[in-house]
Amino acid sequence: MTELSVPTLQFTDFLVFGACAAIFLCNWLLRRQKTYFLCFGASYAVCAAMAVWFVDFGYYGSIWSPFGWSLAGATFWIGLRLFDGRPAVTAPMLGLFLLPTATHLLLTLAGGSPAAVNAGSTIAYAIHEAAAAAYVFRNSPARSPLRQLVAWALLAIALVICLPLLPLPEPSIRLSVIAIFIVDHITSILLTTAILALEAERAHAAVERMARTDALTGALNRQGLAAEAGGLTEAGIIIADLDHFKTINDRFGHAAGDAVLRDFAARASALLPEGGHLARLGGEEFGIVLPGRDHHATTYLAERLRRAVGSLPVPWKALSIPITVSIGVAMLKAGEDLTESLERADKALYDAKSAGRNRVRVA
Structure with missing residues (x-):
């Protein structure tokens, strides 16, 4: 039953990723100046493509696997920075973007076993996602539950992808792979909903400021x-x-x-x-x-x-x-x-x- 459920979850993962991509891309088409919507949509489009192509979840057997997932994570992180009005990329971010692929390549060239290559790539990608979560935690207003929700969702991704590395019996390892699918589903929905809610919150605050501000001078009314x-x-x-x-x-x-x-x-x-x-x-x-x-x-x-x-x-x-x-x-x-x-x-x-x-x- 577990074996049958993996392809099903893979297909539903594709549907969830594709739906999130469509939502963000539609928002971008309506408001082209908001480039962060394009970044979020592109991130989920890459995830949808990876969900179809990358059959063996929880295992980075090909160098394209860490490259694809880190590309998706990097694009999402860029979207968060643009949403905050910050420069898209910093030098440390660029290093983190390349870390999963570089780790996979170096371990392969060094003659590492498939398990070692997989473990290194997985941990490197987890560090990448955890760093994105840390960015949101650090730059969240004191009382912003929506921002905290985004940060915890990113951190959940970083943690769950490491589950197959634990010394567990084979049935439990397969269950941990299923857990990756489920967390993908939940965090994708949470991230999309939270970001759209933050956008609505920002729009409401702008309208409120306009209602209390003199348009000509910028002073209060x-x-x-x-x-x-x-x-x-x-x-x-x-x-x-x-x-x-x-x-x-x-x-x-x-x-x-x-x-x-x-x-x-x-x-x-x-x-x-x-x-x-x-x-x-x-x-x-x-x-x-x-x-x-x-x-x-x-x-x-x-x-x-x-x-x-x-x-x-x-x-x-x-x-x-x-x-x-x-x-x-x-x-x-x-x-x-x-x-x-x-x-x-x-x-x-x-x-x-x-x-x-x-x-x-x-x-």
Whole structure:
């Protein structure tokens, strides 16, 4: 019964590998810029071909066996690195890619027995897969169960392919070969599902960032500011409004006005201390929240911002656009809602405008 089950498992292995390849390649055809989908698909396509051609699982009798499986593993690892936004290959990775084939070749040339060649090639390929698992473990966020699932699946492959090397009786060795098939099935499904889930998670995070970010300046919008700073109990609040912004739009055009807004956001961000939040509240009005900052620190930053904006005009094509900013400052009081402190800072901003603009007023 065991002998009959091996060809069946080999065929189902081919089907699973082929299905995973098709899923990734279809994703790549829909989004050609995501090269990692092509790498994952190519990896499983190689596995599907190997499942048909490489009849004797658990034994590397031909040099093409370690070459084919390490090629599949290498392509998958490259896909993981591209998914993470890293360079596709490093020098140590290249050595690991070549290790199984080189080991097989060297042991064969040295006159090693078939068992020794098989053992060396198997261990070398296991090291290759374990190194890919170690990469995922090292580069996983603290709380990312999906990334951990990918790492454990790769490690399971590294461990199970070594089972036929154990000193077991013949029936147990054949069962260990069947175990390789079963782990192939399970890990292929887990890896494909986990990677697609990670891609969906990334897309969701991007949409969430877009919903909380001002598209023009890259600063937070009102919703983003409320999400980032809504639970604070003590903070300095700054509201800044670019002076005579309508005149800039009328004189230089709206594209120039957009450039001024982006430039102001860049200057404000450069002055922002760690933990501070910058938001575009609407039009030419921006808000800054400084968690844990007192009255003096907040006022000092507001004055620095006013000077930084007024000291240097904004370059626009062959022109220079002079700008100034009026600023209102308030403090978030204990038990007060962020909206209330923003309103008080807005009143201080109104006082700054009434007093002649290009100045700081404190509520």
